[in-house]
Amino acid sequence: MTAEVLERAAGVGGELVLRRDGGHYEIISNGVFLMDTRGGASERLLVRAAADGLPAPVRMLIGGLGVGFSLAEALTLPGVAHVTVVEREPAVIGWHRSLLRPWSRGALEDPRVTVRRADLLDALADPAAGRFDAVCLDIDNGPDWTVTPGNARLYEPAGLALIASRLTPHGTLAVWSAGAAPGFEARLRDAFARVEAAPVPVPRGEPDMVYLARDPSRPVR
Numbered sequence: 001m002t003a004e005v006l007e008r009a010a011g012v013g014g015e016l017v018l019r020r021d022g023g024h025y026e027i028i029s030n031g032v033f034l035m036d037t038r039g040g041a042s043e044r045l046l047v048r049a050a051a052d053g054l055p056a057p058v059r060m061l062i063g064g065l066g067v068g069f070s071l072a073e074a075l076t077l078p079g080v081a082h083v084t085v086v087e088r089e090p091a092v093i094g095w096h097r098s099l100l101r102p103w104s105r106g107a108l109e110d111p112r113v114t115v116r117r118a119d120l121l122d123a124l125a126d127p128a129a130g131r132f133d134a135v136c137l138d139i140d141n142g143p144d145w146t147v148t149p150g151n152a153r154l155y156e157p158a159g160l161a162l163i164a165s166r167l168t169p170h171g172t173l174a175v176w177s178a179g180a181a182p183g184f185e186a187r188l189r190d191a192f193a194r195v196e197a198a199p200v201p202v203p204r205g206e207p208d209m210v211y212l213a214r215d216p217s218r219p220v221r
Helices: 041-051 069-074 090-095 120-125 149-155 157-165 182-191
Strands: 004-011 014-021 024-029 032-036 058-063 080-086 113-116 132-137 167-177 192-200 208-216
Touching (some): 041 132, 041 192, 120 149, 149 157, 157 208
Parallel strands (some): 058 080, 058 132
C-alpha cells in the first residue's frame, strides 16, 4: 500500500509532509523520513530515564515535539510538574491539534505544558528560559544525522556547554539517536562526569540509543 499524503507545509527547515500509512502517520522532512507513530519505545525511555531519580517537582524541557510520544510519556511521570516543548515547525504543532492529537494524548491543552515555537538553540540561549531538571533532545535522527545542518552545533562542545548551563545542579541531559554515535558519546564524556548509553532494540536494523549525561565536568556559570 502506498502512503497517502495528507498535507504538505513549507517549514522553517524546508518542506514537511504528513502521510498516512494504514493506521499510522509519518512525517517526512525534505524528502527524508523523520518519524512515525509506530512503536515509540525509545522516545518513552528517553523521558523516563531523564527523570529517573530526580527529586520532585521536575521541570523538563523537550526539544522536538515529533509525533508526541516523549511529551505524552513525560506527563505520566508523577514527579514531572511542568514540561516546556520547543518545536520550530508550526505545521507540527498544528498537526497535534488535529490528526496527531491521539498520539500526544491532547497534551498541548494540559496546563502543565508550555509549547514554545522556536529554534532550540535560540531557546537555550535565552536567559529567561531558566534552568531545567531534565533536558531531552529528540529533534534529529541522531547527532550524526541531523534534520538541518545547523542542528549539528547542539552536539558539539559549545552546544553541550550551553545545554549544561540550562541544567540544575542535579539535572540530566538525555539524547535520542537512531543508532550508536561514538563520536558524540566521546564528546559527552568530555563534558559530563557521568554518561550512560542505553540501547533500545527495534524490529529491524541496529538498536536506537538513548544517551544520558549528568554532572558537567566543568563548572557552569
